[in-house]
Amino acid sequence: MPEDFRDYLRCSSPVEFNLDEHFGNWWGIREIKNIPDEWGPEIGPLVPGRADQYLFFLDHCFWAWAWAISCADDESRGKVVLIAGIEHDKVVADSFTDFVRKYTRSWGDVL
Template sequence: MGWIADRFSKWRAGRRERQEIAESVERDAARRRESLADPSLTPSERLLQWWGEPSPGVGDDQLEQLESRYSIRLPDDFRAYLKAAMPAGNEWDAEGTRWWPLGDIKSIHEESKAHSYWEAEAGDDKRLLFADYLIWCWAWAVDCSDGPNRGRVLLVSGANHYVADSFDDFLDRYMRNDRSIC
């Protein structure tokens, strides 16, 4: 008879745990809906609220070092993200995207040197990778050139192409689970 009570107790504990997980998922979903609906937030602020975690961001001196390293000027909306929302470490979000900390951000050209099967294209020295999906199924880069694609976000997947007209546009579409950016 003791084994029945033991099994019943484990069943109740498992049921309670599943209920707590479901409640946590619903709280996260509600927080995300709230962040998307608040027009007073910038896309970077919305992203922080959407993640539900504070982020240290980076200072102007670190951003100037990044710009100097690649001889670029960061687009304003990407700079705002780095200052306000950039994670400090290897942060994975619930969707499987790793948002790169400042020390990992690099040009597509620089990243291609680590992969013998991947050749850099013209202009890749001015496109900075900032996030990847599920351990490099694909990645995203922002175009920091002074050309006509400045500020646009590029999907880096072998058949690279632009998927957003600005970093803010990318963030909004990412948080709305818009599959056109993948």
Template structure:
């Protein structure tokens, strides 16, 4: 224990030890309303409305179908409809602004799959090295980040958080559910 810690009666802690996620008693998170299941535009419209309400200065650009299809071919993925609609209509045109939840939503050219962006092993949730999981938003300059599964199968469309090496967790069953939870409390999506 250092002299200052002894003086203040505090032990030394590891970096980021103050932020520990307790997954022993999982809490239910907000989910998108039932009508969102039939409306792929619900997520992006809700997110943009929240950005406006919270005065987040996110420059909305959207992307063309050709650019989105190029992304799908690059990673051999199939984008879930609600995430595709978000990219087409509300994807930021640049990645310089944080929203009110301290999230930086990545512009289309910044989107990467897990192996291209994160060199460390992930936890047990993401299989196959995450080659078909795309990063799309991070928190406080990559304190943690969220990925979406773009591989058809049982995890297709699910969103996971990557908190660090060997630490991942599914936080939403769909992009729409992620948006519902994120706008309610971004920190609850860890």
């Protein structure tokens, strides 16, 4: 697991359902799931064969879309992806720290 994401889970993740000012629900450590367990087996070409190594940590507006972080031991490690439907999935940040900086500065930067 990327170190900055592990630190977030250990020190800052919520303990109950919450919505921030952008209608984002930051998942507590007990809600964190990988893509297949939460989304199912159908996933676009962005994370083929590695979907089980991506963990969802935030969804928008009661699951309109969500963000997941790569915990793989390859070049994708730490990258945050937007999962919004096969044709809209994309990498939005190079690390969890970068994602949080973008989200808090102007959350549209991670869409």
